[in-house]
Amino acid sequence: MSGTTRLKVRTGKVVATVCTAAACVGLGLVGAPSASAAPVQDTGVGVKGTAPDCITRAVFKKQHEAYIGNDCHKTMKVKVIVNNGFDSSCTKLNQGQQMYHWWPTGSYARTVTC
Template sequence: MLTTKRNAIIGSAAIVLAGVLGGAASAQAAPAPVAAAGGTAPACIDRSDVTNNPDGGIAGYVYNNCGKTMRVKVVVHSWRDTSCQSIPNKQSRYFHTVGGRYDRTAVC
């Protein structure tokens, strides 16, 4: 009896895992999200102005060209991340830290 339950659990886990890993193909692909929560910001967020300061820290503007208000933060390596800021469409926000190096811009 215990072996049967164990095998059923293992089989169920394998089916779920296959679905998660893409083993079950669907006829129609789901639309890709703009960005996952906490993931890297989409390409419509221009962060090309954010640079590393020679003596440490980051500074620069992040511009929103996504067509809607976006909430973003700058993830900083070896320092605390910036706060999450709402940036209306076609506007920018200035981000800076006194330490660390630029890692990425993320949605929040």
């Protein structure tokens, strides 16, 4: 869905404050701070498919938020899909970068490449 969304890039240090250290390490969300990820213009290419396992996900359904990290060995473009809510922008993440997406209504569906 289109609309206003809150999209913030978070470093591993900020994400670590949300989950326990052991859980964040298991998700690959703890590490050295990285440069900011930049939202990518939607060029109409659209969704390519479910993001691979090297894209980490920490989803907090009650809080309507998701932390997505790139543990792949290359730059990836990802998007959070929300059922009956606002999807994230297609966001370019370099290796080691994370993004944050919050939505006011709906439920997390999946994370996809774009």
